[in-house]
Amino acid sequence: MLHYSSFHPKHVKDSIPYSQALRIHRICSYKEDRDLHLNTLRSALVRDGYHAKLIDEQFHRATSKNREELLNRTIRTETKPRTPFVTTYFPGADQLRKTLRQTQHLIDSDPYLSDVLPQPPLLAIRQPPNLKRTLIRSKLPEPSPTQHGTRSCQKTRCRTCQLIDESTTVTRDNTTLTIHGKYTCNSTGVVYLIRCRKNCSDAWYIGETKQTLRERMNGHRATIRNCSTLPVGEHFSTHGHTESDIQLNILQGNLHTTHERRIAEQKLIAKFHTHDNGLNKDLGFMARYN
Ligand SMILES: [Zn+2]
Ligand SMILES: [Zn+2]
Structure with missing residues (x-):
């Protein structure tokens, strides 16, 4: 039961002796049992800081109710909901x-x-x-990934899981990148790679995001649905492609400033030539240096 010093509206606390006494009055068929339980309740309430006068008043209020009526199911009449x-x-x-x-x-x-x-x-x-x-979370912490590369987050409603490529290396022509970090769809502050599962060798796209990979993919998904002219949206909405043809890797993570992410993104775009030969049509902030 709520302690009387608890930070709650007074009427909430005042109604506790009444509702508990009413419950005992309803449950106990014999007056002796009822009074025995009321006594136990009374001691518990006193211990929790309730005033004797309040307890007595509320007990009296509860036990003056007709028990037969309390045993009938009350049918609440529908009232217009109040704002x-x-x-x-x-x-x-x-x-x-x-x-x-x-x-x-x-x-x-x-x-x-x-x-x-x-x-x-x-x-x-x-x-x-x-x-x-503040101190207790009923939600269990998410297990941190134990293997290198990107893993699905296993959330039932996550639509990014199925796009994840778990491999720990990415190779294009003579260039190989080993992925050292451990990531999931929930990783934030990442540079990611989109490739095409239909073996379109030129469909490479490298992007960066501050959000989780899952949130960023929702953005890409929208461009695919709307058959956008943005390179990723266009590739995966034409020539019999769908969003499930996306093959997705996180290349680098723990990049928590925009500056860090853009530098890492540009380095990887240069490494894999995804601008000259790929879907990175926009040079972004690097355009002004060319
Ligand atoms: Zn996922
Ligand atoms: Zn393709």
Whole structure:
């Protein structure tokens, strides 16, 4: 149970003795059992900082309900959904609730607003960040790749996985590059290579991205879908090609500034001649040096 000193709206904490007592009142068929459990609950609440007076009032409220009626399933009548007013909890939130109610007449007096907001908004309180949320992740950390080269990230919905080429070397003509890093579709700050699985020897493209490889590939995919005139989009949308003909490698990673990435990209473009003989039509920022 929530400790009474916990940073929560007062009405949330005040309702705990009531709802717990109501539960016991509903479950226990015999009064002796009920009172025994209520006593246990009472000690637990006192220990957690709840005032004796509050506990007694709420217990009384709960046990005065007719048990037979509590055992019937309550059918909630459908009400028109109220517009939520979402805010992170702060000590003045209770006052905000009152203010919303008190100022509703201003909305009611406006023909347009009274139609949109016929009732005061429902105050919806979001939990502020707490130590537990800051310190604990329920998500398991992704296993870091153990082998060199690029591996699929194994996420069920990842469409980049199937394009990945796991080889650790890339060769064109007499030039071979050994890939030293360990990457996945989730790697960021990389220089990557796109080749064509249909053995189109001139369809080499080298690019760089700050984003994850997966996000960057979504961008390329869009140009393919739109049959763009950009070289990659054009190659993989014509002559019976589809995006699944892409063969993808990360050549270099851990490049966290734009400058580092562009230098690495240009070096690799020069190494593999993907500008003279490939899909790197645009020289990018190097154009002004030629
Ligand atoms: Zn993937
Ligand atoms: Zn091709």
